[in-house]
Amino acid sequence: MANHAKAAEYNNTSISSLKGADRVRKRPAVIFGSDGLEGCEHSVFEILSNSIDEAREGYGDRIAVTRHRDGSITVADRGRGIPLDFNPNEKRYNWELVFCELYAGGKYRNNSGENYEFSLGLNGLGSCATQYSSEYMDVTVYRDDYRFDLHFEKGENSGGLKKEKCHYPHTGSIIKWRPDLEVFTDIDIPLEYYQTTLRKQAVVNAGLTFELHDEYSGETFEYCYQNGIVDYIKEIGGEKSFTEVQFYATQTKGRDREDKPEYKVKLEIAFCFNNEINLLEYYHNSSFLEYGGAPDKAVKAALVYEIDKCLRNRGKYTKDEAKVTFADVQDSLILVTNSFSTETSYENQTKKSITNKFIQEAMTEFLKEQLEIYFIENKAESEKILEQVLVNKRSRETAEKTRINIKKKLAGNVDITSRVKKFVDCRTKDLNRRELYIVEGDSALGACKLGRDAEFQAIIPVRGKILNCLKADYDSIFKNDIIVDLLKVLGCGVEIKSKHNKDLNTFDLANLRWNKIIICTDADVDGFQIRTLILTMLYTLVPTLIQEGKVYIAESPLYEIAVKDKSYFAYSDKEKVDILAKLRGKYTIQRSKGLGENEPEMMWQTTMNPETRRLIKVMPADIEETQAVFELLLGENLSGRKSFIEENGYRYLDMVDVS
Structure with a gap:
């Protein structure tokens, strides 16, 4: 029988509870959602929330936040000032209730009514929890003629x-504290968090000014x-919105269930439609709802219902066409809701989603009513919206077909040699040695095949001029056999730049089957164009390569200069002149033929031998400049291309193939 160490006794004395500050300090994630940076940021928001609640009740129109160099934070408001003196009802000092008692504060209902009709800091946790989690906290309050x-x-x-x-010039509260590294794993809150948070609070608290002082940079920011x-x-959409901003507001009362108390709700909804920018943001009692909840469900239901109804009534759908989805609407929608309620059901203390059934129902019905009126009274704008939503829908459906098509064509692990016509593989499996030559036509394939080192050099021919990938849509691109074959041989998938095709991004550099991809075309105008189209394809579909x-790019010689039994190769006119200047005796000069006419030995020496070939690495120093050049030379900018040729064409006259 095995011996076991005696286990600790588990009896009536084994149960214990955390008391005082330890309730937060040892379990910060329970209150703040995390013991990391995100939880630390939320502790800041709890203090800020109290100042915002005061301002929304009409007490103070300016809140100042300072980000100190040592990681401490100050929040100063012009509210009524937190009551800190003795409370005869509770027979305790208010400062103990506010800063040392969880679930206490001025936001709970009592017999005398409510101090805050619509409160951000609902649960009476914020001030106390943040104080408990701080290394130190200093509180200064001005009220009742006292400091x-x-x-x-x-x-x-x-x-x-x-x-x-x-x-004092005005009442108010000033709280300065430093989050404790014994509580949070990280307290280095970035400037961007303060900027984003204060900006969002300025958005949903019209007319309230937020000052942000950053001691790290010495900068001051203001949001209102x-x-x-x-x-x-209007700021988000700029000049690119194709409808005016619509704003709807209402107030109502209701309850989530018959046995639940009735509460007040205030709703604000604003939106416009935009071809390039989309945004969905929900706020409740000034708290940004990252996950939405009730408002998100309401907005989606109302918009899809009304837009689908309008499309059907105006005969916009084709026969048997599927109805629109919210994704089709969202592609062109900028919408913000700003709701308030006297009773709020948050999913948790971090307030990132609300679950109030009545808020969802009230917002859905209200938005449906307003949209119905808007579509009837604004025929021209509503037509633009309907047409754009249909464009989004059909683009999404086309993208889905393309996605299925690509996955079918590029899927599987079958031996590539049996799936790609005329592809000639090499023997080695060592990825550090494998080279893929992309050559021009079958004749070049034959020459390269005879001239290569079959151990590490593979070849795939390109038959004719491939599709210009900058001008073609993805559906056309992936119907092109040459492009699909090249992608199969590369093995690394594709990178797609389209909002409808995000799930087509199958690219993985680790799956690339080659150390070098070498474009090898004739040194003439047609060869240069084919080279450019191959580069355009790689730039469009696999830019990471x-x-x-x-x-x-493999440089091909322009001239072969023969002297007795020796040959010299010139890759430019200047090289030809330099070689001729050094030669003595008779020589012959021959303009280079196409790659397909080269002897295997010449092919190996000039184009494929790592010791003697010349390769140009395609490595753009500036990706934006590269993109601009590709767009200019191969995109839709015809007038720009014409101007470029007029200004620069003379530089390339010696390359023009005219007789």
Whole structure:
């Protein structure tokens, strides 16, 4: 029988509970959703929320936030000032209730009514939880002709409440604290968090000004939207929106269930349609709902219902066409909702989603009513919306067909030699040695095949001029056998740049079967064009290969200069002159033929032998400049291309093949 170490006893004395500050300090994720940076950021938002609630009730129109160099934060408002003095009802000091008692505060209903009709800091956790999780916290309050001061260290008060008579320009609360690294794994909150948070709060609290002072950079930022979400949507859409911003607001009352209490709801919805930019943001009691919840469900249901109804009534669908989805609407939609309620069901303390059934129902019905009126009274704008949504829908459906087509064509692990016509593989499996030559036509295939080192050099011929991938849509591209064959041989998948084709991004550099991809075409106008089209295809479908330096161009000689039993090869007119200057005696000069007419020995020496060939690595220093050149020479900008040729064409006259 095995011996076992004696286990610790588990009895009535084994159960314990965390008390005081340890309830937060040892389990911060329970309150803040995380013990990392995200949780630390949420602790900041809890303090900010209290100042916002004051301002929304009409007390103060400016909130200042300072990001200090040591990682501490100050939030200063012009509200009524947090009550900190003795509370005869609770028979305790209010500062203890606010900063040392979870689930206490001025936002719970009581017999005398409500201090805050629509509150961001609902659960009475924020001030206390943030204080508990801080290395230190200093609180200064101006109210009732007094200045009140408190100091906390690691969740414990030091020195009690200090109170002195004071004259001040305005009431308000100033809280400075430093999140504790013993509580959070990271307290280095980036400037971007403050900028994003304060900007969003300015959006949903019309007319409220937020100041941000950053001691790291010495910069100061200010955010204010006088018309709230309407101004925000105009800013996001800019000149690219093709409808005016619509704004709807209402107030109502209801309950989530018959046995639940009735509560007030205030709704604001603003939107416009835009061809290039889309945005969906939901806010409730000023809290940004990252996951939406009730408002998200309401918006999707109302928009799809009304747009589908309008499309059917106006005969926009083709016979047996499937109805629109919200994805088709969202592609061109900028929409923000800003709702408030006196009762809110958050999924958790981090307030990233709400679940109120009545809010969802009320918003759905209200938005349906307003959209119905809007579509009837604004015929021209609604026609633009319907047409654009149909374009989005049909593009999505085409993309889905293309996705299935690509996956069928590029899928599987069958031996490539049996799937790609005229592809000639090499023997080695060593990826550091394998080279793929992309050559021009069957005759070049034959010459390269005889001239190569079959151990590490493979060949695939391109038959004719391939499709210009900058001008073609993805559906046409992946119906092109030459392009599909090249992608199969490369083995690394494709990179797609389209909002409808995100799931087509099958690219994985680790699956690339080659160390070098070498484009090898004739040194004439047709060869240069084929080379450019192959480069365009690689740039469009697998740009990472160019950025990683995997793509090369093999230079072909222009001239063969023979002296007795020796040959010299010139790759340019200048080289020809230089070679001739060094030669003595008789020689013959022959203009190079096409690759297909080269002898195997010459092919090996000039184009394929790593010791003697010349390769140009295609490695754009500036990807934006490269893109501009490709667009100019092979895109839709005809007038730009004409101007470029007029200004630069003379430089290439010696390359023009005219007789």
